[in-house]
Structure formats: C-alpha cells, structure tokens
Amino acid sequence: MNDPSALDQCILVIPNYNEKMNLEPHHVEIIGYCAAFLTTAAFLPQAIQSWRTRDLSGISLGMYSLFTLGVGLWLIYGLIIEKWPMILANALTFALALSILILKLRHTATQQKQQNNPSQKGKS
Numbered sequence: 001m002n003d004p005s006a007l008d009q010c011i012l013v014i015p016n017y018n019e020k021m022n023l024e025p026h027h028v029e030i031i032g033y034c035a036a037f038l039t040t041a042a043f044l045p046q047a048i049q050s051w052r053t054r055d056l057s058g059i060s061l062g063m064y065s066l067f068t069l070g071v072g073l074w075l076i077y078g079l080i081i082e083k084w085p086m087i088l089a090n091a092l093t094f095a096l097a098l099s100i101l102i103l104k105l106r107h108t109a110t111q112q113k114q115q116n117n118p119s120q121k122g123k124s
Contacts, residue, residue, distance in 0.1 A: 029085065036089030040096075047096040056104045064104055068097040 023031075050056055071094045078086030 032083065032085030036085040040089045040092050043093055043096055047100055050100045050103060054103065054107070056100070056107045059100070059104055061104055061108060064097070064101050068094065068101045071097055 050059070071090050074086065075090035075094050078084075078090055
C-alpha cells in the first residue's frame with residue numbers, strides 16, 4: 001500500500017530548516033546552548049524568590065508537579081539522545097523545580113496542619 005498516512009503527510013509539510021539554512025553542526029549546538037541558558041536563567045528569579053520569602057501561595061501544586069515531571073522527562077530524553085545542551089539545562093532546571101516543589105509540599109502540609117489544629121496557627 002503506497003498511500004501515505006496522515007502523519008506522513010503532516011511531516012511532509014514541515015520544512016527542514018537546517019537544509020535551507022545550511023548550518024554547521026557546531027552552529028546548531030550553539031543555538032541549543034543559548035536556548036538552554038536562557039530558559040534556565042529565566043527560571044532562576046522564581047526559584048530565588050521562593051527560597052528567600054518561603055511564600056509559595058501563588059504557586060499551584062498541580063502545575064508545579066506536572067512541570068517538574070515534564071522537566072525530568074526532558075532530562076531523560078536528553079540523556080537518551082546524548083544532547084548536552086538539553087541535559088545540562090534540564091538537570092539544573094529539574095533540581096531548581098524539585099526544590100521549589102518540595103518547599104511547596106512542605107508549605108501545603110504546614111497549612112493543612114494549621115487548619116486542622118487551630119492552636120498551632122502561630123507556630124511553624
């Protein structure tokens with residue numbers, strides 16, 4: 001059967017940018033390292049603010065759980081395909097996201113204890 005599948009047809013319309021741009025492999029790596037640096041650096045202010053203030057009330061536990069899991073999977077993917085920009089950026093972002101997720105879990109547990117035991121409200 002020679003009929004291309006719907007996926008094959010979609011892939012045919014996606015241009016091969018490297019073929020058109022004629023980039024050298026080291027240029028592609030530089031783009032990857034720049035992207036990795038910028039996305040990880042963009043995450044730092046939130047991490048630093050969360051550590052300093054311990055105010056995690058504006059952070060969704062569900063969203064942060066999914067985000068941390070997603071970054072962990074990107075890290076695994078990077079390890080499998082052996083792409084260092086992806087590995088380095090996601091390893092650092094995973095460590096930062098996991099630390100904030102742990103702070104959020106502790107914060108949520110403390111809030112629940114305080115709600116269940118009103119005499120503990122001023123104590124942490």
